[in-house]
Amino acid sequence: MRRSFVSLFMVLAIGGTIGSLAYPVFYSYPHRFDAVKAAIADPGPLVSTPWGPLSAADRDLVVQVELDGLWETSAGRQAVEKAPTKEIKDAGGQLVTGHTDLDKRVRTVAKDLAITLPTQPTSEQQGWLAQLTAAQDGEYRQLFANLLREEHGRIFQQLAQVRSSTRNTLVRDLATVTNRTELAHISALEKTGYVDFDAVARNATASPASTPTVLPAPSAP
Known part of the structure; x- marks a missing residue:
């Protein structure tokens, strides 16, 4: 039972890591101009x-x-x-x-x-x-x-x-x-x-x- 719990935890951890790596690729690309907009809107000091x-x-x-x-x-x-x-x-x-x-x-x-x-x-x-x-x-x-x-x-x-x-x-x-x-x-x-x-x-x-x-x-x- 304990071994199964550990295995499940590792699978979830790996899945989370893959998801975090995939996030910039699949989600941020449509928002690639956000950085430019933020730079214009950033008032500085x-x-x-x-x-x-x-x-x-x-x-x-x-x-x-x-x-x-x-x-x-x-x-x-x-x-x-x-x-x-x-x-x-x-x-x-x-x-x-x-x-x-x-x-x-x-x-x-x-x-x-x-x-x-x-x-x-x-x-x-x-x-x-x-x-x-x-x-x-x-x-x-x-x-x-x-x-x-x-x-x-x-x-x-x-x-x-x-x-x-x-x-x-x-x-x-x-x-x-x-x-x-x-x-x-x-x-x-x-x-x-x-x-x-x-x-x-x-x-x-x-x-x-x-x-x-x-x-x-x-x-x-």
């Missing part, structure tokens, strides 16, 4: 604020909105001055107007959340401005439209991710307003007629978080 927990991703977004405004406002003003076409002048004007408003909002949010904001564009962004300054005529039109369009597409994705996961109401509201502004800018840039949609699609598919790729200038019309 949190700081308590009156407007809800503040995550590292939240802080990064606030800083990124300010950085984008610093260089894109300059790019917009330059486009208005150079104005090789009415459409580019209009797009430049929208960049200036949109980011001037966002700058006021982001500074208020940063002050409330005790986030230190940058005071000048990154070295990479300064490099983009230098390229725009040096470009002329057809090269400038192509560079302005595609450089700004790709950069707006990148921040657009970051906004969507943070907007969907943040638990901080100030960050959520900022992401919502910035999202609308960025979409308006994307539409204005596309209306210039110089955006290479094939290149934008290729770059977005290859690496959604990559920095903009400068496209070769077209032959002058």
